[in-house]
Amino acid sequence: MLHIVACIKQVPDTKIIKMNPKTNTMDRRTAPAILNPYDAHAVEEAVRLRERYGGTVSVLTMGPPPAVKAIKKCIEIGADEGYLITDRRFAGADTLATSYALTKALNKISKENPVDLIICGKMSIDGDTGQVGPGIARRLDIPPLTSVNKVIEINKQEGKAIVQRKLEDGYEVVQSTLPCLFSVEKTINEVPYAPFPNMLKAAKYNPYIWSVDDLEDVDIKQLGLKGSPTIVSKVWAPPKPEGGTMLEGNRQEQVEQLLSVLLEKKELFMTKGES
Amino acid sequence: MDFQDYQGVWVFIEEKDGAIAPVSLELLGAGRRLADKRGVELAGVLIGDHIKHLAKTLFEYGADLAYVYDDPIFKHYRTESFMKALLDCSAKYKPEIILYGATSTGKDLASAVATDLPTGLTADTTELDVEEDTGLLLASRPAFGGNIMATILCKKYRPQMATVRAKVMKALPPESGRLGRVVEESILLQEEDIRTKVLEIVKETTKKVRIDEADIIVAGGKGLGSAEGFQLVHQLAETLGGAVGASRDVVEAGWVEHAHQVGQTGVTVTPKIYIAIGISGAIQHIVGMKNSSLIIAINKDPQAPIFESCHYGIVGDAFEIVPLLIDRFQEVMSKEGVSHV
Ligand SMILES: Cc1cc2nc3c(=O)[nH]c(=O)nc-3n(C[C@H](O)[C@H](O)[C@H](O)COP(=O)(O)OP(=O)(O)OC[C@H]3O[C@@H](n4cnc5c(N)ncnc54)[C@H](O)[C@@H]3O)c2cc1C
Numbered sequence: 001m002l003h004i005v006a007c008i009k010q011v012p013d014t015k016i017i018k019m020n021p022k023t024n025t026m027d028r029r030t031a032p033a034i035l036n037p038y039d040a041h042a043v044e045e046a047v048r049l050r051e052r053y054g055g056t057v058s059v060l061t062m063g064p065p066p067a068v069k070a071i072k073k074c075i076e077i078g079a080d081e082g083y084l085i086t087d088r089r090f091a092g093a094d095t096l097a098t099s100y101a102l103t104k105a106l107n108k109i110s111k112e113n114p115v116d117l118i119i120c121g122k123m124s125i126d127g128d129t130g131q132v133g134p135g136i137a138r139r140l141d142i143p144p145l146t147s148v149n150k151v152i153e154i155n156k157q158e159g160k161a162i163v164q165r166k167l168e169d170g171y172e173v174v175q176s177t178l179p180c181l182f183s184v185e186k187t188i189n190e191v192p193y194a195p196f197p198n199m200l201k202a203a204k205y206n207p208y209i210w211s212v213d214d215l216e217d218v219d220i221k222q223l224g225l226k227g228s229p230t231i232v233s234k235v236w237a238p239p240k241p242e243g244g245t246m247l248e249g250n251r252q253e254q255v256e257q258l259l260s261v262l263l264e265k266k267e268l269f270m271t272k273g274e275s
Numbered sequence: 276m277d278f279q280d281y282q283g284v285w286v287f288i289e290e291k292d293g294a295i296a297p298v299s300l301e302l303l304g305a306g307r308r309l310a311d312k313r314g315v316e317l318a319g320v321l322i323g324d325h326i327k328h329l330a331k332t333l334f335e336y337g338a339d340l341a342y343v344y345d346d347p348i349f350k351h352y353r354t355e356s357f358m359k360a361l362l363d364c365s366a367k368y369k370p371e372i373i374l375y376g377a378t379s380t381g382k383d384l385a386s387a388v389a390t391d392l393p394t395g396l397t398a399d400t401t402e403l404d405v406e407e408d409t410g411l412l413l414a415s416r417p418a419f420g421g422n423i424m425a426t427i428l429c430k431k432y433r434p435q436m437a438t439v440r441a442k443v444m445k446a447l448p449p450e451s452g453r454l455g456r457v458v459e460e461s462i463l464l465q466e467e468d469i470r471t472k473v474l475e476i477v478k479e480t481t482k483k484v485r486i487d488e489a490d491i492i493v494a495g496g497k498g499l500g501s502a503e504g505f506q507l508v509h510q511l512a513e514t515l516g517g518a519v520g521a522s523r524d525v526v527e528a529g530w531v532e533h534a535h536q537v538g539q540t541g542v543t544v545t546p547k548i549y550i551a552i553g554i555s556g557a558i559q560h561i562v563g564m565k566n567s568s569l570i571i572a573i574n575k576d577p578q579a580p581i582f583e584s585c586h587y588g589i590v591g592d593a594f595e596i597v598p599l600l601i602d603r604f605q606e607v608m609s610k611e612g613v614s615h616v
Contacts, residue, residue: 096393165379255599
């Protein structure tokens with residue numbers, strides 16, 4: 001029986017977000033909050049592993065109270081339990097402070113039911129870093145395995161996991177001791193539409209909600225903005241490019257002009273053609 | 276923490292099968308500029324098995340010295356072993372800045388090292404600068420889905436760290452015979468101390484084009500209408516001897532694989548010729564191709580933002596322009612006696 005925890009995040013949907021061009025800030029009203037798309041794959045993989053080996057899937061998130069909605073989404077995918085840590089003292093956390101807070105929550109979850117495996121999405125679409133997963137692994141002193149695109153085997157008796165890690169030019173097969181942490185690629189699985197019973201369960205589900213005071217051994221100085229070594233000093237709109245020369249005329253004339261532009265770089269076509 | 280103790284700019288050198296990753300050489304170029312501004316040394320950190328001889332390449336590309344951890348235990352990249360070497364080196368020699376390529380290896384390593392040090396880490400940086408007197412690293416990157424740029428600082432910790440995207444910094448032209456100091460280091464590390472083992476490495480040998488290495492890229496967008504329409508892009512690419520690029524919307528529609536996606540969540544490319552067909556020119560696409568030497572845009576909407584980011588633009592229907600271009604190009608080239616097919 002495995003206990004798998006997926007770490008997830010609620011994010012503004014950056015696909016439809018609008019920026020306020022005057023202040024260079026996000027207009028949050030325009031962006032609905034969604035489950036970070038990468039994390040859906042993390043939860044799905046946890047659920048599939050539970051189906052293969054038996055056990056429990058928990059999801060954990062840090063965020064404001066509305067993040068309960070993201071947890072419910074994970075219950076729809078098939079998670080058993082959800083944990084939200086929420087507190088103003090967590091606010092403004094960068095990746096270092098985030099991994100610290102999540103690790104404290106993981107310690108508490110582990111006390112009840114020891115965790116064998118942690119799965120994170122590759123990155124979040126708002127923070128865009130992919131740094132929190134490995135950060136958690138280091139803090140728990142367990143091996144981080146990033147870029148996982150296939151889980152070959154989990155063997156709790158022998159305390160080992162074997163996975164495929166995606167590389168720029170192929171993949172590698174890696175064995176690790178358990179417990180360990182995966183951050184998974186989008187390609188690891190496809191998240192199907194939620195089965196109806198899960199939707200019913202999610203609608204009624206109430207996650208565990210903890211504040212800083214519910215966690216143990218917390219050094220307040222390492223939380224939130226205070227615990228974050230990085231700060232955003234300024235934001236600016238990238239300079240507008242100037243634009244180029246338009247090739248005018250009818251179709252034939254446009255193509256002839258384009259052709260002569262290309263032929264100025266004739267050497268590129270020559271060498272390619274002869275080699 | 277006394278900042279005076281932290282001096283020098285470092286680049287983590289990524290090596291694979293005996294070759295240095297191009298991004299590491301680009302970072303030596305960027306690092307050189309930072310080090311010169313600060314009046315400090317630029318070092319490369321080389322970790323691997325039988326890699327000592329690569330140090331001279333680092334010097335040719337601008338490094339003053341190379342810290343070398345050469346040991347069979349480093350044959351394959353593993354977070355734990357590489358992290359221990361880098362932490363050891365950093366504790367001993369105290370750099371003010373460490374840069375990594377924003378590759379899967381570079382990000383993996385940097386995230387682990389940042390947690391243990393601890394220090395701040397900026398991901399996917401696209402612009403780097405340093406304050407001359409304070410040594411504060413100004414690491415800038417696209418934020419909030421690429422709509423704006425943000426400059427990230429790490430004021431209270433040293434070393435400051437950033438992962439930097441491939442193809443946005445420029446490597447210096449190599450200066451052959453340029454010399455530097457090799458500092459050989461080692462750490463006590465047994466195979467049993469490391470909890471992961473690489474069992475197998477599989478290269479995907481299909482003739483997959485690495486679009487980040489192509490001289491010519493023909494990229495297509497949603498304007499091509501369908502997977503069939505997108506064939507036009509393949510045809511022009513084949514005619515010109517180039518690789519195929521795509522916008523994200525095309526990849527999401529399933530017309531081509533993600534490996535072809537250019538932009539913020541795809542690949543950054545800097546080919547000699549980039550032809551964008553039926554691509555609107557969203558900022559997230561532009562950041563991935565704007566440093567190409569020659570950008571040509573074909574789009575039927577005269578208002579399309581892509582025309583602001585190109586050198587030459589044609590307002591027109593791709594299905595009329597491109598077939599004509601293919602015909603004319605083939606005609607001219609066959610007269611020149613060169614053929615691709
Ligand atoms: C967080 C985030 C990350 C992103 N990352 C990326 C990324 O890495 N890469 C990327 O590309 N995008 C990325 N995007 C998406 C980006 O914002 C745009 O949505 C996308 O680039 C648009 O693709 P497109 O230009 O193909 O499609 P559209 O915007 O739909 O443009 C189609 C264009 O084709 C033209 N057209 C139509 N018919 C014809 C014709 N017959 N002949 C000629 N022209 C025609 C139209 O005028 C239009 O300009 C990202 C977005 C977000 C929020």
